[in-house]
Amino acid sequence: MRPMIIRDDDTCYFTPIEKLEAVYGALWSQNIPVSLAVIPSQHCDVQILHREGAPYDPAIPPEYRGIPKTFLVTENRSLCAYLNAKIQQGLVEICLHGYMHTYHEFASRDAALLAAKVRDGLAILREAFPKAAIRTFIAPYDVMSPEAIRVVLEAGLSLCTAATNLPPSPDLPNLPTYHGTQLANGARLFTCDEYLFHHRDTAENCLANARARLQSAEMLIIGNHYWSFFHDWRGAAVRSDLLKAWQTFAAEAVQGRAATTFQGAPLTANP
Template sequence: MPTIIFRDDDTSYFTAPERLQAIYGRVWDAGEPVCLAVIPWVYADTRVYWSHGNPQDPGIPPEHCGETRNFAISDNRALCDFLNKKAAAGLVEICLHGYTHTFFEFITHDLSLIRQKLEQGVDLLRRAFPAADIKTFIPPYDRISPVALEELIAAGFHISTMSHNLSALPALPQIAGFDAGRINQRQMLYVCDDYLFTYQRDPAESLRLARGSLATKDLTIVCNHYWMFYHPWRSQPNAADIAAWHSLLDAILGADDCEIASFAGYAARDLP
């Protein structure tokens, strides 16, 4: 049966729970999970170095954008309370999304630095979300070094990233598009090569691509950035984006021939 995994990136200190609720409330009402890539200690002066002019990360709200300091997820109590209830009910998987989410954070080959960031990141998430089990890592900007990948595997994480990171480690499943492959008996690699809904793409085209993937693939990872629906930090979601999103949810939640899973839940299938 085809499987859908909902992944949403960049939940941080700056995330209002109402914004997640507006996008995923229908999924949660249906009793299904959403995987959230959560930044433990977000740095507010993060630049996007693959974009012309190195702009500020669009996931930082304007009132804090450019501040040379970090913000701990645990200091957003309303968000932590909201997500702990969801985690306790099995409705969210809290995934580690870097530590500070700076652009080059995980392309380093400094093993001790990588270990330090992983340990501190997991520690902060555990304190913020005691109801959650942190099992999956999602690299910031899908940029990660082979040394960091090897350390994630040694530390027992499932990994979700883009396929361009895999060729440096031939022992990993060399998969592409939307796909999953086993790293070993306990750990899974999830490849997600396209963010279906982005603010640079016509929402109608996003919907067409998402529906096409659902119709033809065994696994589709629907990866959003919640802030995209509000880009650039509007108080209400952009009408065309949220309308296309709800049309996709109509198709997914109304279908009786597909399943919705989390990364950890999918990995636990078929285990002895």
């Protein structure tokens, strides 16, 4: 069976355990692992500048949006305890998701600043999840400068990013989307260029697209945001139709694919 990695971005201080359970509980009860891209120190004053009206990042709960403060994931002790139990069961892989999740945080060209963010972010996640082997980086908004890619790989981390971020370079393979390979230094490089289930589309379209990728992708990496299924945190806008479509798809995917993680995926070295 071809491999599949389930990647969920934006777990942070604000993530409610019951939302993760609602999206992934059925998979966890079948021993299927999920790779969570965790934000070490979520900043609350973050706007999505490429969207009309520059709305606040939907990962931030409405009552915190615009506050000039950061919140460490370590401060949510019940979330950390819950995830640490999942890590020990082999059900959660922790990945580093930037540092403060500011807008296009890793599009910066300042290598020294980026290296400090990677170092400090890893330190926070290691304190939060002492038993986790944190070996993979995923950039906020999946946007990366060539300097950011270099900094991450030099830190010895593996990387999952959009194929469109990969610069032409003698050190990097020209990897198409939905592939994984092992680099010369032992780091792993994965490509994923889309989020399949997202709140800006109909549940029907999301399911159809996801089924097409289930057929075609060599290394299927299912990129989710858990908050998409509850957009926008409260009231009537909660996307139960999207959650149902995801659960339908996830049940099909585990039948047709070998579920794995970024560190567990079988890879061949890039020639």
